Amino acid sequence: EAIEKGGYPHFMLKEIFEQPRSIMDSMRGRLVAENTQLTMSSIREYATRFKNADRILIVACGTSWHAGLVAEYMIEEFARIPVEVEYASEFRYRNPIIREGDIVIAISQSGETADTLAALELAKAKGAMIFGVCNVVGSSIARATDAGAYTHAGPEIGVASTKAFTAQVTVLSLIAMMIAEMRGTMELTALRTLMLEMEKIPAKVEQALQLDKEIQAISEIFKDASNFIYLGRGFNFPVALEGALKLKEISYIHAEGYPAAEMKHGPIALIDENMPVVVIATKDSSYEKIVSNVQEVRARKGRVIAIVTEGDTVIPQMAEFVIEVPSTHEALMPLLSVIPLQLLSYHIAVLRGCNVDQPRNLAKSVTVE
Ligand code: G6P
Numbered sequence: 001e002a003i004e005k006g007g008y009p010h011f012m013l014k015e016i017f018e019q020p021r022s023i024m025d026s027m028r029g030r031l032v033a034e035n036t037q038l039t040m041s042s043i044r045e046y047a048t049r050f051k052n053a054d055r056i057l058i059v060a061c062g063t064s065w066h067a068g069l070v071a072e073y074m075i076e077e078f079a080r081i082p083v084e085v086e087y088a089s090e091f092r093y094r095n096p097i098i099r100e101g102d103i104v105i106a107i108s109q110s111g112e113t114a115d116t117l118a119a120l121e122l123a124k125a126k127g128a129m130i131f132g133v134c135n136v137v138g139s140s141i142a143r144a145t146d147a148g149a150y151t152h153a154g155p156e157i158g159v160a161s162t163k164a165f166t167a168q169v170t171v172l173s174l175i176a177m178m179i180a181e182m183r184g185t186m187e188l189t190a191l192r193t194l195m196l197e198m199e200k201i202p203a204k205v206e207q208a209l210q211l212d213k214e215i216q217a218i219s220e221i222f223k224d225a226s227n228f229i230y231l232g233r234g235f236n237f238p239v240a241l242e243g244a245l246k247l248k249e250i251s252y253i254h255a256e257g258y259p260a261a262e263m264k265h266g267p268i269a270l271i272d273e274n275m276p277v278v279v280i281a282t283k284d285s286s287y288e289k290i291v292s293n294v295q296e297v298r299a300r301k302g303r304v305i306a307i308v309t310e311g312d313t314v315i316p317q318m319a320e321f322v323i324e325v326p327s328t329h330e331a332l333m334p335l336l337s338v339i340p341l342q343l344l345s346y347h348i349a350v351l352r353g354c355n356v357d358q359p360r361n362l363a364k365s366v367t368v369e
Pocket of ligand 1: 113159
């Protein structure tokens with residue numbers, strides 16, 4: 001097992017550090033930005049369906065559901081097709097409306113999650129086309145779909161998903177770009193810029209991983225907290241959910257992820273001098289808004305840990321701790337902003353003496369209801 005961990009103390013840490021490579025593997029052969037070229041044969045094969053889709057429904061569970069939320073923002077922004085993201089377990093039992101022009105994307109690392117499998121079978125029976133985004137080759141979900149794209153993240157052993165999430169977001173962003181290209185909903189120059197940014201992501205993830213020591217030091221300070229709030233807006237909102245989920249899963253600290261502006265409708269009541277608030281406040285179209293959210297937290301003495309874009313000079317004046325990630329296109333920021341959150345949950349869990357790779361009560365894949 002020590003050999004399998006490749007010198008890392010836990011699989012989770014190994015998998016976090018594998019991300020530059022796994023993201024690259026998920027893009028390999030699919031993207032040549034220089035030529036504005038996207039290749040995913042399964043999407044091309046169903047080009048007419050994708051081009052004319054009335055709606056895309058995404059079904060998934062857990063971390064895969066968070067990747068689905070990022071995809072919703074990307075597909076709507078780039079390809080202008082309405083997207084709905086559903087928890088597979090809810091979808092399957094609520095007599096959902098599914099029409100023939102709908103495409104259902106099932107996202108699953110293991111490809112074995114019972115609820116996701118049942119949800120796609122239901123949609124299939126109602127005539128929708130089913131597209132899978134799975135990591136495990138030949139898995140039940142991969143086999144049950146009409147077409148699909150594998151994430152190529154390699155085996156993920158740690159129960160808390162890390163590299164599978166970034167691989168899913170990578171593949172889904174390529175899918176969003178491809179549909180945008182086919183539908184002509186994006187200027188070619190804008191598409192090319194986005195593709196060029198995508199190609200730089202692995203190197204930027206590598207850079208974000210160098211924050212490890214810094215995050216370990218912050219983890220020391222907050223390891224005994226009993227609650228955490230995570231805030232984000234836009235593309236970073238699903239990252240806030242994912243950051244909170246990671247912390248809950250492996251450190252057993254109660255954490256809530258919220259869209260930052262929604263904080264005032266409830267979670268703000270929880271903020272006092274003992275409440276750590278992780279704010280993903282990278283430079284994007286909602287930056288000004290999130291700056292005021294940080295001020296609202298500070299005014300109530302919350303302890304702000306901010307994830308910012310490198311070179312930011314405004315947030316560092318307000319936040320108690322600042323973690324800088326490289327800049328990128330705002331749609332791709334989840335691939336970078338999630339890295340410090342994975343590391344934060346990892347270090348806090350280790351410091352609390354938790355079983356990081358096999359947290360209590362959780363399973364790597366949930367094959368029963
Ligand atoms: C379990 C795992 C999570 C995972 C979820 C969905 O809860 O512990 O890490 O996100 O299942 O799994 P899937 O294999 O369908 O992505």
